[in-house]
Amino acid sequence: MKPHMIKALRSYYGLTQGEFASQVGFARTTISEVENMRKYPSAALLAAITRQFEITDEFVAFLRDFEKINGIIHNYTLTN
Template identity: 40%
Template structure:
């Protein structure tokens, strides 16, 4: 579930793949492959995400545990999923509001 968590963090902070890739010191194509689950992020990459977004590395690791340990405590998995859904909803709502603002005609006085 890394790909979902990392992409949601990027979208929540309104960053393009290119912007974030530059900030993390990686190529946009590599970032795209991580977000599309074609590549697994290294511990070094996860550490860069944690530092960039000022969150504990352990929080990112929680999302990885879901895919690697099917016997993980259901409550932790439930909470992780709900947190991601909430962040996805906020990011999507912000993007919708931004799109609506861009569509409105400019007012002239």
């Protein structure tokens, strides 16, 4: 799951960054850093999101479409 898809998932569920962070057990600042491309999501974060929201391959495909429909398309590169 790419970082911008995390924002799409959060938007889909209508959650604030704080609410989303609380549900997956991470700090709001971590979610913000990932969404704003200052940090790449860790394997632990991705696993927590997958468990909490029961992510399937089909749902990831849906999120891609959701991004397009809602204009959550990003052109960026990750920096380390």
